[in-house]
Amino acid sequence: MTVLVTGGAGYIGSHAVRKLIHNDHRVVVVDNLFRGHRAAVHPDASFVELDLAGTDELSRIMRENEVTAVLHFAALAYVGESVTSPLQYYRNNTAGTLSLLEAMQAADVHRLIFSSTCATYGVPEQLPLNESTRQTPINPYGWSKLFVEQILKDKAAADAEFACIGLRYFNVAGCADDGSLGEDHTPETHLMPLLLQTALGQRESITVFGNDYPTPDGTCIRDYVHVDDLADAHLLALQHLQPGRADFLNVGIGRGHSVRETIDAVIRVTGREVPLEYGARRPGDPPELWANGDRIRQEFGWEPKFANLEDNVATAWEWFRRHPDGYGTATP
Numbered sequence: 001m002t003v004l005v006t007g008g009a010g011y012i013g014s015h016a017v018r019k020l021i022h023n024d025h026r027v028v029v030v031d032n033l034f035r036g037h038r039a040a041v042h043p044d045a046s047f048v049e050l051d052l053a054g055t056d057e058l059s060r061i062m063r064e065n066e067v068t069a070v071l072h073f074a075a076l077a078y079v080g081e082s083v084t085s086p087l088q089y090y091r092n093n094t095a096g097t098l099s100l101l102e103a104m105q106a107a108d109v110h111r112l113i114f115s116s117t118c119a120t121y122g123v124p125e126q127l128p129l130n131e132s133t134r135q136t137p138i139n140p141y142g143w144s145k146l147f148v149e150q151i152l153k154d155k156a157a158a159d160a161e162f163a164c165i166g167l168r169y170f171n172v173a174g175c176a177d178d179g180s181l182g183e184d185h186t187p188e189t190h191l192m193p194l195l196l197q198t199a200l201g202q203r204e205s206i207t208v209f210g211n212d213y214p215t216p217d218g219t220c221i222r223d224y225v226h227v228d229d230l231a232d233a234h235l236l237a238l239q240h241l242q243p244g245r246a247d248f249l250n251v252g253i254g255r256g257h258s259v260r261e262t263i264d265a266v267i268r269v270t271g272r273e274v275p276l277e278y279g280a281r282r283p284g285d286p287p288e289l290w291a292n293g294d295r296i297r298q299e300f301g302w303e304p305k306f307a308n309l310e311d312n313v314a315t316a317w318e319w320f321r322r323h324p325d326g327y328g329t330a331t332p
């Protein structure tokens with residue numbers, strides 16, 4: 001298969017590219033490098049620096065490379081930023097995906113795996129979240145992805161050849177198990193990398209956003225899925241596409257950990273101090289999100305290898321320790 005990977009220079013996309021290459025697929029990465037790194041792209045993949053808005057160029061790349069499927073990771077993905085810059089999120093994530101779909105149509109490419117998110121659920125009515133839990137996002141990031149889900153359903157209803165699976169990731173964490181790839185965002189807003197940078201002494205302390213939530217220790221609860229397990233889910237999804245259908249599946253380990261528990265796991269794995277202070281709640285944060293992941297297990301046979309939070313943290317610690325400046329430098 002020749003797979004076009006949008007956002008393949010980013011955190012999750014680069015891990016998926018590596019898996020695709022290891023499974024003998026040809027890969028073309030398209031990324032505008034706004035938040036990605038050229039150094040994160042596997043050397044055996046082709047790379048084109050391009051924005052999703054370039055419909056005609058995208059279509060030409062698909063035709064020239066005889067692309068058979070698209071993995072679509074490219075998006076802006078910070079909840080807080082989406083609250084302050086909503087138009088940027090709708091333009092990039094929603095309109096950007098429309099452009100990609102038009103390019104696929106023009107190039108006769110019908111197979112798509114889309115990166116959706118548990119942020120489409122908002123504050124859930126029930127836990128764990130299953131795929132039919134009502135989706136009412138509480139921030140523009142979640143809406144920008146939910147609008148795309150609707151577009152994909154409408155496209156599949158209108159086009160008997162179009163085959164799509166949207167994976168609703170929970171919180172993605174960890175780094176490649178061989179230390180070859182990591183997580184390097186500027187700015188960094190995600191809990192796990194911030195904790196590891198604090199353990200390294202690069203940050204003075206971590207601010208816990210709220211300890212007055214209705215959870216056992218008052219801090220938010222999330223479901224941390226390992227990036228390599230998530231990459232496996234994409235390869236399985238490619239094998240389960242069905243023409244005329246757009247299906248949506250949760251990808252999480254099915255267990256929640258509070259921010260406080262996550263900090264403790266980082267302290268245990270690193271053996272370092274992680275000074276913390278409690279701050280205000282962050283706008284757009286639901287108190288508790290964790291998955292019912294039965295469908296992906298039953299339908300794809302997907303099983304996470306990193307169901308234990310400390311094992312997950314250990315892979316990330318390995319990369320952060322060896323790459324204190326991210327993709328900028330490496331120490332042996």
Ligand SMILES: NC(=O)c1ccc[n+]([C@@H]2O[C@H](COP(=O)([O-])OP(=O)(O)OC[C@H]3O[C@@H](n4cnc5c(N)ncnc54)[C@H](O)[C@@H]3O)[C@@H](O)[C@H]2O)c1
Pocket residue numbers: 006007008009010011012013030031032033034035036037050051052053072073074075076077092096115116117118168169170171172173185
């Ligand atoms: N990280 C998570 O916990 C998480 C959870 C749920 C869903 N997701 C989704 O997974 C996908 C990947 O997330 P990530 O954490 O790897 O983010 P990331 O920022 O590391 O990667 C996104 C990549 O897309 C590129 N990009 C963004 N907009 C683009 C555009 N218009 N044209 C071309 N390239 C563009 C960026 O340069 C970057 O390399 C996103 O769609 C995100 O919404 C992430």
Ligand SMILES: O=c1ccn([C@@H]2O[C@H](COP(=O)(O)OP(=O)(O)O[C@H]3O[C@H](CO)[C@H](O)[C@H](O)[C@H]3O)[C@@H](O)[C@H]2O)c(=O)[nH]1
Pocket residue numbers: 077078079117118119169170171189190191192194206207208209210220221222259282285289
């Ligand atoms: O400095 C920090 C950073 C985060 N947090 C807390 O840690 C938890 C995790 O926060 P992240 O920013 O790491 O991730 P989110 O929970 O905001 O994840 C959301 O954004 C992701 C993309 O960035 C995914 O789309 C995911 O599905 C969506 O729920 C949240 O409770 C947050 O309040 C802190 O307490 N302090």
